[in-house]
Amino acid sequence: MTEQPDHLLPTTRRALLHRVAVAQAEGRTPSLVAGVVREGRLVWSGARSMIDGHAPDADVQYRIGSLTKTFVAVLVLRLRDEGLLDLADPLGRHLPGTPADDVTVAQLLAHSGGLAAETPAPWWERTDGALRPELGDLLEEESPLKHPAGRCHHYSNPGYALLGALVEKVRGEPWGEVLRREVLAPLGLDRTTLLPEHPHAGGFAVHPWADVMLPEPLTDTGLMAPAGQLWSTGADLARWAAFLAAGDDKVLSADTLAEMSRPAIGPADADWTSGYGLGLQLRRHEGRLLYGHTGSMPGFTAGLWVSAEDGLAAFALSNATSGANTPLLAAQLIGITAAHEPRLPAPWRPLTEVDQELLALTGPWYWGAAPNVLRLHADGVLELTPDAGGHRGSRFRPQPDGSWLGLDNYYAGETLRVVRHADGTVSHLDVGSFVYTREPYGPAGAVPGGFDPQGWQAF
Known part of the structure; x- marks a missing residue:
């Protein structure tokens, strides 16, 4: 049923x-x-x-x-x-x-x-x-x-x-x-x-x-x-x-x-x-x-x-x-x-077609050192969620110009953009000026303010 x-x-x-x-x-x-x-x-x-x-x-x-x-x-x-x-x-x-x-x-x-x-x-x-x-x-x-x-x-x-x-x-x-x-x-x-x-x-x-x-x-x-x-x-x-x-x-x-x-x-x-x-x-x-x-x-x-x-x-x-x-x-x-009589959830269904570029964006992204996960749902909505939970998790709907509009929670009304290098490869995600990178403060990341050239160290 x-x-x-x-x-x-x-x-x-x-x-x-x-x-x-x-x-x-x-x-x-x-x-x-x-x-x-x-x-x-x-x-x-x-x-x-x-x-x-x-x-x-x-x-x-x-x-x-x-x-x-x-x-x-x-x-x-x-x-x-x-x-x-x-x-x-x-x-x-x-x-x-x-x-x-x-x-x-x-x-x-x-x-x-x-x-x-x-x-x-x-x-x-x-x-x-x-x-x-x-x-x-x-x-x-x-x-x-x-x-x-x-x-x-x-x-x-x-x-x-x-x-x-x-x-x-x-x-x-x-x-x-x-x-x-x-x-x-x-x-x-x-x-x-x-x-x-x-x-x-x-x-x-x-x-x-x-x-x-x-x-x-x-x-x-x-x-x-x-x-x-x-x-x-x-x-x-x-x-x-x-x-x-x-x-x-x-x-x-x-x-x-x-x-x-x-x-x-x-x-x-x-x-x-x-x-x-x-x-x-x-x-x-x-x-x-x-x-x-x-x-x-x-x-x-x-x-x-x-x-x-x-x-x-x-x-x-x-x-x-x-x-x-x-x-x-x-x-x-x-x-x-x-x-x-709790509400019956809608049955899970897979995407009917796969956008390989979107699929490649899914997985872990880091705001500074904080891990987040980007998921692609069957309704075509992206969801960016802190790995540790919290109120910053938001869903995003695609816009005609290629950006994504925040639907709820912290990023409601804000814009998510996929920023690319000159060769077309993905550099980072920009969400209302917050930068999300594939590595936590990675040396190749577009991190505002830069980072210590010695990278991660033991103290």
């Missing part, structure tokens, strides 16, 4: 349902629906509610809060890919007159523009959007920036409201209509809407010290809608997770989605536990790298994560303001599925 089946084993399904049941009971939420996506297909969904025998199915709408931001980010990246804007553009170039004119599009996407986390009072999530009719109402005019732009990650809901307005300005129509036409319809997300449509869950607050509930208002947040307005279903979020995992050229390429899921600012080391890309949150959970987003609005919480390494994604939705940790639950569902 080379592919995973379209269904999960009974023991896996039981473990997933148990985890959902515990989350609903301990989180004291009126209802909770969750699901697991494997290799782009919804392979399991389950739900629990406070009404015996009446759990919601994957077609019931819940408000998804800040998961809305992933949809807005896709709209903005579509504009970039079409050449209508650059991520380095200041917002004022396309949407002049806001308090954030000098903040770049990329900084807004990554929450690194230094903008305030919330609007001026009143609390935007629980009040009618008519109270903030102009873009200038979304930020304090005197001090819209709480940090210098580009210096740190500071989550900003108004920043995404401005991105929604940017989409409207460039496209010339409401962002919700652009979203429906350019994203939702092509992907078949026909139950994802700006306002709730039947059947949908009602939102509640649950008293922290007593088992009683209070209905939360279902507000239309107006200009703040791009920060958290959308309603969706488990079935639609499964399709959205599949898109975030693999892309769809009708909407956005896999390469652009990979760009969105890389840290946009920081982290500074390899041991980071959380970060933010271009509209996607990044998180490590039990050693697993996840990307997706969390969401909350009064009456609702949501979480969706993708694990590219496992070929899995999961979502969880609840209709209580607090209590059920849906982002954690979604991460746990991925972990449970991966533990019970």
Whole structure:
């Protein structure tokens, strides 16, 4: 067998349902629906509610809060890919007159523009959007920036409201209509809407010290809608997770989605536990790298994560303001599925044809005295890996000019070049100015700075 089946084993399904049941009971939420996506297909969904025998199915709408931001980010990246804007553009170039004119599009996407986390009072999530009719109402005019732009990650809901307005300005129509036409319809997300449509869950607050509930208002947040307005279903979020995992050229390429899921600012080391890309949150959970987003609005919480390494994604939705940790639950569902049914590796296959010059490049290379190994894989990718391990190992994809582009880790985006002597024989590898030679500081090597003419010696 080379592919995973379209269904999960009974023991896996039981473990997933148990985890959902515990989350609903301990989180004291009126209802909770969750699901697991494997290799782009919804392979399991389950739900629990406070009404015996009446759990919601994957077609019931819940408000998804800040998961809305992933949809807005896709709209903005579509504009970039079409050449209508650059991520380095200041917002004022396309949407002049806001308090954030000098903040770049990329900084807004990554929450690194230094903008305030919330609007001026009143609390935007629980009040009618008519109270903030102009873009200038979304930020304090005197001090819209709480940090210098580009210096740190500071989550900003108004920043995404401005991105929604940017989409409207460039496209010339409401962002919700652009979203429906350019994203939702092509992907078949026909139950994802700006306002709730039947059947949908009602939102509640649950008293922290007593088992009683209070209905939360279902507000239309107006200009703040791009920060958290959308309603969706488990079935639609499964399709959205599949898109975030693999892309769809009708909407956005896999390469652009990979760009969105890389840290946009920081982290500074390899041991980071959380970060933010271009509209996607990044998180490590039990050693697993996840990307997706969390969401909350009064009456609702949501979480969706993708694990590219496992070929899995999961979502969880609840209709209580607090209590059920849906982002954690979604991460746990991925972990449970991966533990019970680990991904089957693709079968090893040899190259269909051999480039003898490339084959001759494989084997040991030395950065100074540090041994590295260059390997050629069946997909035509070169991999340069330190013999002792470490974070400098990277894969490289061939480019039309004969160079190789770094795909990941330390050399992501850097260029590997094969440098030759005048007679065409290989002198060394140049990777972002680092020289790799066939011998450790060999006398014939092109080693910057030269070397002691006596060579290696005993001391």
